[in-house]
Amino acid sequence: MLPDGAVGAEYDHLPVGGGSDNFSGWMATNLPPGLSIDPDTGLISGIPAPSTSNQEYGDITVSIFDERLAQSVEFDCGPLLINERINANAVRNEPLHCIPHTASKAEMIAILEGGDGTEITCSAFNESTLPCPLGDGNGRLPPGISLDEGSCTHTGSVTGDVRGTWVWMVGIEQSGFKTRVPFCASNQTDSFHEITVIANGKEVSDLLPVSFDFDPNMGLLFGDGAYEWQIDDPACSNDPSLCSSYGFSFNVTCSPFDQPFVLNGMSTTTGMAHGMTLAGPAPSAGFATRPFVHSLESLYCTSNNGASCDVDGPNFEQNAQTQYHFSVVGYPLL
Structure with a gap:
């Protein structure tokens, strides 16, 4: 064999x-x-x-x-x-479309498809230093969690005040063949704002990463009106004037999604809302057989004082009340 x-x-x-x-x-x-x-x-x-x-x-x-x-x-x-190559395509069927960071090596192997039954080794990826969109789609390891390459297991838990779910890639190798597997961890810390996610007309958990199936031979498109984030300030439900201004900023991990990256923010009576559109050309050949991660980390600010939520102001990061992390996991259609 x-x-x-x-x-x-x-x-x-x-x-x-x-x-x-x-x-x-x-x-x-x-x-x-x-x-x-x-x-x-x-x-x-x-x-x-x-x-x-x-x-x-x-x-x-x-x-x-x-x-x-x-x-x-x-x-x-x-x-x-x-033998069929070992691959992570079945991971898309997991509850969070990724393998929980608490999984053992045996549990990881049981989820994967293909392979020849020989030993599997694991390796961590450093955060890419390449400019977008030349990044490698490896996502971002959250603060507080590390990978033990020898045992293919993670230790720790997410630290800090950023709410959301991180997804990151772990490199695996079997019989000389290398591929990547998405792992994830959530930080359920309370946020100042109430975050409501509407996906294709239905409310879903703000801690749920998105599973995005793509054709390796076609251009990429995600969101484009199908997703909306409602960011509600609890102080504004009785007095909308307290939310007369808003501001938000974001950064992303690089992936096959090209620039520009579009979040169309708008004011609401209780805070703000935004959608998201990700697009790009057909991915390079390296992405034709393995998943990739695109992560977004946002700062949200609502106020009745426009200056405090001015994203170009010197104190925006200190004034923003909520930090939020969201991930899209792309899986190739084979």
Whole structure:
């Protein structure tokens, strides 16, 4: 069995009448795409072409030249099984569309699809220093949580006053094949504002990341009127004049979503509201088979004093009453 990663296979049998020192000129026909045979040693190696299901190749023929007999000999090789690559596509079905940071390594493996059953190793990603939109879609590890690469498990819990759910990628490797798995953690700390999220006309939890399915061959588009965030100031329910002004700012983690990044804010009688539109060209080939994360972190301010919520003012960050973190997890349609 060959995993969808770096592989190698040697023959443990040879045609009758020969010896291993007498053979040369190894050749093979109908090898799976991505594999080749060494003409001197007969070693079959390479990285099989990506596969979304187990594929069996049974018509492979190997030929060698037997120098002692001065003739070529052919024999069948196979069947040869190429396992489905290990991937995180099934994670989209988890309650938060990501693996909880409290999961054990065994629990993570049970959620993943594909693979060959061999050892899996994990690695953390540092926050990208590339400018948008050239980031790698790895999201952002929240404050207070760290990854133990040796055990593939996380320790700690989210610290700080930012409400929301963080999603970040963990690199995994099996038999030379590398991919990425989204993990997540929530901070349920109370916020000054009441945050209500309306998704496609229905209210959903403000702690729920969005699962976004994309066609790797098409341009990207998310939101565009389908999502709305209502940011209500509790002091304004009885006196709307207390919310005569608002302000908000945000920063994002880079991903295949291109700029511009659009949040169309508007004033309401109880605070403010905004939508969100994310767009971009068809992602690069590296995103065709694995998920990515796009995270948004916002500061919200409502007041009856326009100067205090002026995003260009020197004290906006101190005056903003709510910090909020939101993530979109993109999954390729395979």
